[in-house]
Every structure is written in structure tokens, then in C-alpha cells.
Amino acid sequence: xxxTASTTKQTFVYPFAPELPMPPLRTExxxxxxxxxxxxxxxxxxxxxxxxxxTEACNDYRRQGRTFPHGLExxxxxxxxxxxxxNKRTFASAVNxxxxxxxxxxxxxxPGMMDTVLDLG
Numbered sequence: 001x002x003x004t005a006s007t008t009k010q011t012f013v014y015p016f017a018p019e020l021p022m023p024p025l026r027t028e029x030x031x032x033x034x035x036x037x038x039x040x041x042x043x044x045x046x047x048x049x050x051x052x053x054x055t056e057a058c059n060d061y062r063r064q065g066r067t068f069p070h071g072l073e074x075x076x077x078x079x080x081x082x083x084x085x086x087n088k089r090t091f092a093s094a095v096n097x098x099x100x101x102x103x104x105x106x107x108x109x110x111p112g113m114m115d116t117v118l119d120l121g
Contacts, residue, residue: 012057013075015082016041017049029054033103049086050100051079 014023014030022042027035034052041047053076060069080091080098089098 009071010056010069011075012054012060012069012072013079014038014052014054015049015079016052017086018042018044019086020049020082023052029056031055049083051076051083 014034016023016038018041020041023030023038025035025039025042029035030038030052037047037050038052041049053072057069057072061067061072083100084090084098087098089096091098091100
């Protein structure tokens with residue numbers, strides 16, 4: 001789906017887990033790591049649930065002068081809410097925190113591309 005200013009809402013965030021519908025398994029949309037994790041979750045492999053921010057979101061971010069594309073922030077919040085419900089934990093909670101890892105991905109593997117942030121939240 002192309003980014004447009006029309007009433008069509010672009011999906012920038014896809015949650016994944018064995019119990020969720022499978023996102024479109026396209027490397028050019030989800031990146032290699034995102035596609036692989038979503039695919040493994042969809043066949044019941046024991047991977048942690050997660051959310052994928054699309055390559056389109058990244059491209060729009062760069063095109064728009066390093067500002068979030070319209071709708072991305074709300075979709076991120078909704079994706080975190082899905083993870084909170086699946087894991088029965090709350091992001092940024094002092095009592096029962098949902099901790100996440102932030103990992104970069106690309107359409108083509110690029111070793112050393114970016115750092116990983118572990119235990120965020």
C-alpha cells in the first residue's frame with residue numbers, strides 16, 4: 001500500500017504472535033528479521049511476541065525530514081497495547097514491566113547496521 005494523503009490508512013505497525021493473524025510476509029515491507037520472526041510465530045515456533053515497524057514507515061520518516069509519518073505513533077501505542085495484553089504486563093510499569101528489545105532490520109541483510117537495544121521499558 002503506497003503512502004497517500006487520501007482516506008486510506010497505511011499500516012506501519014504489525015503485531016505478531018502465534019495467536020495473532022499473520023502479517024503480510026513480504027521482506028520488502030517487514031525487513032528480513034521482521035518477516036522471519038512473524039513467519040516463525042505463525043507456524044507456532046517459540047518466538048517472543050512482537051511488533052514490526054515497516055520499511056515504509058522508515059522511508060516516510062526519512063522523506064519527511066525525520067518526522068514520524070501520520071498515524072505511526074498511534075499504531076505504535078496500539079501495538080504496545082497488544083503486547084501488554086498478550087504478555088499480561090505493562091510497558092513502563094514499576095511493578096510488572098513489559099520489557100522489549102528493539103532490533104533493526106532491512107530488506108537486505110546488513111551486518112553491523114545498527115545497535116540493538118535490550119530490555120527497554
